[in-house]
Amino acid sequence: MKPARARKPAPEPREIDDAALREFAGYNMKRAYLTLHADLLAVLDAFGLRVTTYSALLLIAGNAGLTQSQLAQALNIERSGVVLIVDDLESRELITRDRVPGDRRSYALRATLAGRRLRDKAVAQVRAHEARLLAGMTRDERAELIRLLGMVERGAAEGS
Amino acid sequence: MKPARARKPAPEPREIDDAALREFAGYNMKRAYLTLHADLLAVLDAFGLRVTTYSALLLIAGNAGLTQSQLAQALNIERSGVVLIVDDLESRELITRDRVPGDRRSYALRATLAGRRLRDKAVAQVRAHEARLLAGMTRDERAELIRLLGMVERGAAEGS
DNA sequence: TATTGTTATACTCTATAACTATA
DNA sequence: TATAGTTATAGAGTATAACAATA
Numbered sequence: 001m002k003p004a005r006a007r008k009p010a011p012e013p014r015e016i017d018d019a020a021l022r023e024f025a026g027y028n029m030k031r032a033y034l035t036l037h038a039d040l041l042a043v044l045d046a047f048g049l050r051v052t053t054y055s056a057l058l059l060i061a062g063n064a065g066l067t068q069s070q071l072a073q074a075l076n077i078e079r080s081g082v083v084l085i086v087d088d089l090e091s092r093e094l095i096t097r098d099r100v101p102g103d104r105r106s107y108a109l110r111a112t113l114a115g116r117r118l119r120d121k122a123v124a125q126v127r128a129h130e131a132r133l134l135a136g137m138t139r140d141e142r143a144e145l146i147r148l149l150g151m152v153e154r155g156a157a158e159g160s
Numbered sequence: 161m162k163p164a165r166a167r168k169p170a171p172e173p174r175e176i177d178d179a180a181l182r183e184f185a186g187y188n189m190k191r192a193y194l195t196l197h198a199d200l201l202a203v204l205d206a207f208g209l210r211v212t213t214y215s216a217l218l219l220i221a222g223n224a225g226l227t228q229s230q231l232a233q234a235l236n237i238e239r240s241g242v243v244l245i246v247d248d249l250e251s252r253e254l255i256t257r258d259r260v261p262g263d264r265r266s267y268a269l270r271a272t273l274a275g276r277r278l279r280d281k282a283v284a285q286v287r288a289h290e291a292r293l294l295a296g297m298t299r300d301e302r303a304e305l306i307r308l309l310g311m312v313e314r315g316a317a318e319g320s
Numbered sequence: 321t322a323t324t325g326t327t328a329t330a331c332t333c334t335a336t337a338a339c340t341a342t343a
Numbered sequence: 344t345a346t347a348g349t350t351a352t353a354g355a356g357t358a359t360a361a362c363a364a365t366a
Contacts, residue, residue: 016234020222020283021215025290025302026200028309030211033193034236035313040186051190052333055181062180069347074176076194081334083349105342105347123180130185133315141308142185148297148305149188153195155293212356229324238358243326265324265365 025152036133043129047122048092052077054122056085060095061111061119067100068107094118185312196293203289207282208252212237214282216245220255221271221279227260228267254278 021027037051044054052075059074060066066074072082086109089095094115097107111119134142181187197211204214212235219234220226226234232242246269249255254275257267271279294302 014223014226014230016219016223016226016230018219018222018234020218022306024286025294025306025309026196026211026286027215028306028313029189029193029196031236032309032312033189036186036189050332051186055187058180059176059178062178063174063176066174066176067347070174070176074178076191077333078335079348080336080350086348103343103347107348126184126186133312134185136311136315137308141311144304145308145312146182146185146188148301148308149185149192151296151301152192152293152305153188155296210355227324237356239325240327240359241357244356246325263324263366267325 029152039133040126040129043125044122046125047118049118049122053085053088054126056082057089057094057111057115057119058123060089060109061116064110065108068109071109089115189312199293200286200289203285204282206285207278209278209282213245213248214286216242217249217254217271217275217279218283220249220269221276224270225268228269231269249275 018027040051044051047054049057055075056071059071063070068082068086069079071086072079075082086095086097090097093112096110096112098110100106100108134145137145178187200211204211207214209217215235216231219231223230223234228242228246229239231246232239235242246255246257250257253272256270256272258270260266260268294305297305
């Protein structure tokens with residue numbers, strides 16, 4: 001009945017147990033985020049967009065005339081970072097940078113027709129990407145996920 | 161009844177509308193992840209740990225004898241990145257790198273007593289950090305969040 | 321030949337700080 | 344003085360590729 005004793009200390013390809021980490025929302029969040037982000041990156045690459053550039057394009061298209069500072073605040077990044085993103089979008093003629101009559105320090109950002117068209121195509125692909133990714137979830141589960149993520153975001157803002 | 165016409169084009173501090181982005185799990189995930197990660201970073205900084213180093217310490221403590229390659233796989237990073245993390249933990253005598261009898265190419269990683277003690281303190285603080293952050297959630301909501309994040313992680317793995 | 325750990329290198333993303341032109 | 348945008352620089356964090364030792 002006794003099984004044969006293994007001869008070598010055997011570098012058995014053991015399963016690593018991460019149960020101690022799975023208790024934490026942070027660990028699960030990081031893993032989910034990194035996989036989702038990598039997948040999304042691949043989708044947007046076909047349009048020459050990175051994730052933040054995509055977000056910027058949607059924000060500009062949906063808020064015609066916003067300034068770079070407003071965009072920085074909405075994206076939660078510094079103004080200096082927005083410059084590169086806006087440079088990129090403008091050089092590809094997806095947005096325009098117009099002077100604001102009342103304040104010559106700031107620019108009014110607007111999506112061009114080409115920009116809105118690219119946005120439409122990208123949005124369709126991102127929707128498809130999420131449908132694929134979240135195929136195992138019901139509509140309610142997906143809504144619940146988004147709701148709970150919003151709570152985390154706001155909780156972190158308050159908790160600091 | 162007609163309100164007085166504003167005289168200047170007014171650079172009104174408008175609210176930027178991100179509704180077009182809020183439909184996406186990816187956008188909500190990124191924002192939640194970034195805020196949570198920044199908050200967690202501040203907590204772990206008191207222990208001289210970064211998030212991945214913390215994860216590595218817990219994995220090593222919970223899987224005595226695992227190799228660097230196994231750790232790399234568990235952390236979803238390259239072996240070259242593990243070297244830096246292991247160097248850091250070993251130089252602080254939180255883990256040991258022992259030769260494996262059967263295979264002289266690899267090392268067996270083990271947490272020292274000091275490593276396990278630091279882990280215990282850090283885990284307690286991270287638990288407190290998450291309790292603070294997720295204070296608005298019920299126990300069920302928190303469990304549901306973790307479950308749904310796991311689905312995203314696995315969905316992305318399959319979808320590729 | 322393949323694998324483990326290592327090193328050197330490069331790239332992405334973002335922040336900080338100093339600058340300019342306006343206000 | 345303060346603000347919008349810009350520039351230069353630096354720092355995380357990670358990947359890639361080549362290598363030595365060992366299997």
